[in-house]
Amino acid sequence: MIGRKPWVPWIWLSPSLLLLGVFLVYPVIDTVRRSFLDRRSDEWVGLDNYQFIIDNPQSLVADTHGAIFNNLLWLVLFPLIVVPLGLVLAVLTSRVKYEAVAKSAIFIPMAISFVAAAVIWRFMFVFDSDIGTMNALMVEINEDPVAWLQDQRSAQRAAFDIGPEEAWGPIQINNFALITIGVWMWTGFALVVLSAGLKSISTEILEAARVDGANEWQLFRRIILPILSPTIAVVTTTLVILALKVFDLVWVTTGGRFGTDVVATLFFKEAFVVRDFGVGAALAVVLLVAVVPIMVLSLRRFQFQEEIR
Amino acid sequence: GDDDDDDDDATNTPGDGGQVQLGEVDVLGIWGAEELTSFEAMVEPWGGTVNFTGTRDITSQLTLQVEGGNPPDVAAPAEVGLFQEFARNGRLTPLSACEGLEDLIRDKYPESFVELGEVDGELYGFFMKADSKATIFYNPGLFEENDWDVPDGDSSFDDLVSLSEEIRDSGTVPPWSMGMEEGAGTGFPGTDWIQQILLNESGGDVYDDIVTGEKGFDSDEMKDAWEKFGEIALGEGFVLQDGASAINATNFRDAIYTVFEDPPEAAMVYIGAFGSGFITTQFPGIEAGTGFDFTTFPGGDVTGGANIVYAFNDDPTTCDFLTYIAGAEAQQIWVELGGFTSVNEDVDLEAYPNDVARRLAEQLLDAETFRFDLDDAIGGGLQQAYFQGVTQFLTNPDQLDQILQQIEAARE
């Protein structure tokens, strides 16, 4: 903008810069520092804490490898399910009269605290098929009840009954169960943001496409999707990051037991239960590093947006 | 909470101590629900104001507050590992700082409990709301019908096994109900089994060595305890929740209920004394002694948990508060309300609401050997490993050795 004083942008940014600096940047720096110190943050230990993560000596308390693997699982599955689901629902709901009701049904899980959510899913997943909804269903279809949150058998084995009996994972049933909870809770998020984006698409462009003979699918595929792509990028990026830092959900349901640990839960255990701040911090830093490539990717969409506006 | 605002906004009610102007005291604990109500009833007579914050993630909460330079005045968690660490790092004030408090504890509290409150000879904390874990709850009616004889402290572990076989073979119900699931605490009932067996079979010294680390989890005594636990848990037809995944997946509460339902689904459940609380709430109007009852775990020695109370400063209000709740009058209030076992000798046994409660208290006070909960005593990562180990052992009993090594590896 011509004639805007160079310092003006910084005025607009300053409140955010300040708050982010205090509440996020400063702690991050502190954490990075701690990741090079020992468990009590007294002595300098160089890269030992990272070495610990790599060597994974205490797999029983802190299975760093397993946690990282689970995070990858979340990273891939969680957004991959939630985003398309949210998108479809956003489009569908926008076409019916009971939009608000439909949306809220999907959204309600978001409004439920993790503690409560844990309670619900206990009810869903309880092993006793008299109480547990899922197992009640399993019994209905003449299957054995499954210990959804504890069963470490690999999903593929459970499903198709192939592979050795004590095949533990790598992709465990209980991780799927947890991701299911995540999907249930977060689809509402994707739905709300995406439908907000949907609403801001010009009606006239949609009309033009219809006159051009686009059916609903082509309209979605060729017009809505591309125009919405920056918003989709926002949602996806956010969900990817959430998958990266997923904590409460795992913590309140399994506490990371039975090979459901993720990096964030490990970080928490190491920092506050085992009270090894060094390793804890190092694990947190892993998260920080992992986010960088994701951000770079999502920047592309914004450049695209600036092009067409 | 903070520790220096007592003087300014003091409530100016003369406390029992009388001599000090009582202000506010911030207490961080794990109590909730009826416990909280009882606690508030207990501190009601005390002059000052109690700001109680309850959380079940108390270890992280405490760590955060202490690290953040903002500890509460008083903490009352169940885990002593953290306590000992704080004490060693000089975060805590010794009870001696509060005039008369240390003596009160040393006089009125059982030796075993006093020792646990000591770090390097200094007394930093005391225990209240203790819970015996040498308790097997059973369904008396069921036992009478099939005239099975109830084991007691004098019988042996083998008796327990043979009883289990008898009940199993009777074809009525499985002898045991067992559930390990409890979110982040999953596995703790198993650890209770193991520690109880360990104490009975190998005695207090070995037990202590395990805590201090002179003996490892991979020691023979420990291994023996695990295997004995396995005999029951994985014994053919011993457990209602048949198989590892069922046991691991069943919440310990649900496991308790099955024994006392009508008709009962299992004969016995091993759970800490606090189990009685669940039974009475779940089955209102159930008769202690007839509807449900407990017996001492064969072997007679007693393990148990308790909340350890300690302070981060020694200003008058805090001291007055500690002295108050350590005292018999205060604890008697909670005792009468139930769900609380006091280890203060002056508390009148008559005060307990019912017979079961009274016997639980007696068991605790009369035990010739008492040991504090093993996992709570070690705490930290080792405790985690211990919990994890239990569930893993159940799924893969053949991997016991390496599981035990891994647990030991988690010792700091």
Place this chain on the structure above:
Amino acid sequence: MERSEAVQVPAPATAEVSVAQGLRGLLPRLPLHLVLLGFIVIWSIPTLALLISSFREPQAIAADGWWNAIWPPWEFTWDNYDAVLNQQGMGRAFVNSLLITIPATILVLLFASMAAYAFSWMEFPLRNSLFLIMVALLVVPLQMTLIPVLRLYTQLEVDVEVPIVGGRVFGTSSYLGIWLAHAGYGLPFAIFLLRNFFGSLPRELMESARLDGASDTRVFFRIILPLSVPALAALAIFQFLWVWNDLLVALILLGDPNMAPMTLRITNLVSSFGSAYQLLTAAAFVSMAVPLIIFFALQRYFVQGILAGAVKG
């Protein structure tokens, strides 16, 4: 001139849609409705389970599945809600929750939209990299920040009682403190979301506002914000319920029990042995009420074609 304008008539017209038309309209859309209803049902089952359980006796809950309660004989009870609502201090806790949540939400909306405006409509060095960094902070786990923040708060503590609402001016147990904290934690996502929406507005609107003599502030308040209500509404909903449901930050920053929000009170329903699920179920719905009201209230801002008629081309 008037003659060439359309005639004005008082009564709104009613489109004459014949029943046949109506049916023809509905039939092809039947699958759509089915799919949607399918989703709604699936998503509602757990919630339904929670709702039903919240009206059941604890023993009933432990005895059999929630679905058994649907069929008569109904033995529902208000006890759980009784216990939750009549827990002492619940009223105050409710007020506290509002006192904490509303300002925290407003702060985020304001600061984030300011930053988003700068990011989307101003040029300055390092714009993109700075933006990336801000958003990347979204990954920071809260627990990681608490210790340093708590240290800071204890150091910067201003231990003066605030009249009426209570609490300190600043530091732990201060409303200001927890507002800022929540704002800080909420910003990365908020900025991320808003920048995207602000950026999609047609440039010419800002330009014409400029020519009309509008300063940045004016453009921001009179053009950008009104045209971004759907995004702002979405953000408001999320920020509100995230703060509303927060337990962790409140635990650390609010020592004073008189300031405790509902989430803290609710944890007191659970004994140290973790019983009383039936209470948690009830509590869940109690605490869910307000965010849902907000959600419904803001629904009307999700309107199609907010930019209709703005620019040609």
Place this chain on the structure above:
Amino acid sequence: MAGVTFEHISKQFDETIAVHDLNLEIADREFLVLVGPSGCGKSTILRMLAGLETITSGTIHIGDRMVNDIAAKDRDIAMVFQSYALYPHMSVYDNMAFALSLRKTSKDEIRQRVTEAAGLLGIETLLRRKPGQLSGGQRQRVALGRAIVRHPAVFLFDEPLSNLDAKLRVQTRAEISKLHERLGTTFVYVTHDQVEAMTMATRIAILNAGVLQQVGSPQDVYEEPVNVFVAGFIGSPATNFFKGVVKTEAETMHVDVGPFQLPVTPGRQQVLRPFVDKEITIGVRPEHVHDADFMPPGTESAPVTAEVAVTEFLGNENLLHLTAGGHEFLARVDPRTRARPGQQIRVAVDATQLMAFDTETGTAIR
């Protein structure tokens, strides 16, 4: 290939009636031009025909198919939106190719058709740009191109040339006419440009305030407007209107406007009889008021002396704003006129070209 029929079509937006009881038959292959004042309902009619606007009442047929409930995409219509409605995320090429690609047209065919259309519209060089990078007129041409690459049953153009320069407009106009001849599909064309309307239309439909006024060939509507509105609306600069009383003396008849008398040609006298001594409204087009010095040969005329208020130079002609006895009127005279503002000048009104209207009803007297 299909005609279009509107039967009792009305459209009401909350409180505004945009179109009122429209009855109009557009023959197959016809080129119908819709004209009317801004806001009179032209776009609404197109949008209803395209299926973008619900119909408040009445029925629309395309061919013999009743389309009220047919979705836009199934009506096989191409439309140029008044506001372009280009796809912002697509290049110019993709914008134009979109409709074709939906119809599974072969890549080559698409390329061929798009480049051809782009050629006609002079936007070949812009094919890779995004709409945001185009000038107003370029955008409009893309919008136009997006329609003309198609071969639909009906073409709808909503002021497709409004932002093009005169030269380009003439060319494009010619191209559209060619297109119409080549495809022989039905065209409905909205424009404000009288030349466009006159030159392209097979028939012109004049709307006012949502009501259809007259439909007819350009010549008809220009020479025999059915009412004052049409007479005043068609033709630019607009017709001069005078109120005057019909007088007869012996054989001759004239209209007494006050400052001057307008003789009535014998052919007209019959129809004007009933209005003798009544007031009627006379319409005179500016080009029928001549500078007496440069009168085209053989014009039967009534001489008038008037004062020149303003002169507008239009290159090929001069526009004189004249006043005579309180009447203001326009004359479009030979550019060589010597009239200058303030002067008195003699003008001649071509009596053969007068239009007469009933003052009350405003309808033409025939």
Place this chain on the structure above:
Amino acid sequence: MAGVTFEHISKQFDETIAVHDLNLEIADREFLVLVGPSGCGKSTILRMLAGLETITSGTIHIGDRMVNDIAAKDRDIAMVFQSYALYPHMSVYDNMAFALSLRKTSKDEIRQRVTEAAGLLGIETLLRRKPGQLSGGQRQRVALGRAIVRHPAVFLFDEPLSNLDAKLRVQTRAEISKLHERLGTTFVYVTHDQVEAMTMATRIAILNAGVLQQVGSPQDVYEEPVNVFVAGFIGSPATNFFKGVVKTEAETMHVDVGPFQLPVTPGRQQVLRPFVDKEITIGVRPEHVHDADFMPPGTESAPVTAEVAVTEFLGNENLLHLTAGGHEFLARVDPRTRARPGQQIRVAVDATQLMAFDTETGTAIR
């Protein structure tokens, strides 16, 4: 109140040069009309002047203040955007009141000014509507109204009447002219409508492909175009061009176009001397090709026989597309002509009105 000066202004978008080295002085109170083919840089010039587009090189002065780095809001400029850019969330009234309210104008004054402007534009009844509920022309009028409620130093109009009907356009045009007289501020006005340009402008600036071609009074640019482009661009329908060789015989001089000879008037002979036996380009405007039967008295002319290809009826005149000896050209003749397509007809080219250009450079020969 201030003039505007462009000095060596250039504007480049990534690879396109939109404006090239523009030097132009607009006097205070002047009404400058910018014309040029679509995409030639008109809007870009306005946008640079308004401070919406960064300047690639050169300087712009408003009054004697160099404004290159002055923010748009501080330039005191009102602009009608080609694409309207209405505030979709504000009512028509608020759209028009916005600028004033920012200036802390009193409520009453705002109401008074807005209602007045709305009156002029005939949108009083729409004041409570949102832009989305308006017709194209109504939107454009709102955009116009938003500008004219203000009293800025400079007015910029980017094709402000393109979507209005002829009648309304004439009225509004008049209103804008009045406004210009009343306020006496500087107006810069982009239009494609020749009549608009001719009637409103104090000076017209003709642009082509970003390059300024000619600046001058309407009459100048029409009668003395500096080059072929201007001659061809100004005037509609466009000028006919013939290539021909200058021939002299004794005293007389004529241009041999092939099918016919165009006599050179004595006054012109001097300047054409250097081109004797060389090829030059002759420009003849259609209105200077007359139907021989309806020739205005006293036109010096060269008779030509041509075949009528197409006739376009424009009401007040007839447009004939003629071909003679391979040359296609337009004639704008008296509506009473009897010419019909396919016929042979005798036309006369008015020799006094010929325009001559150097074929190589395209510049006028004077």
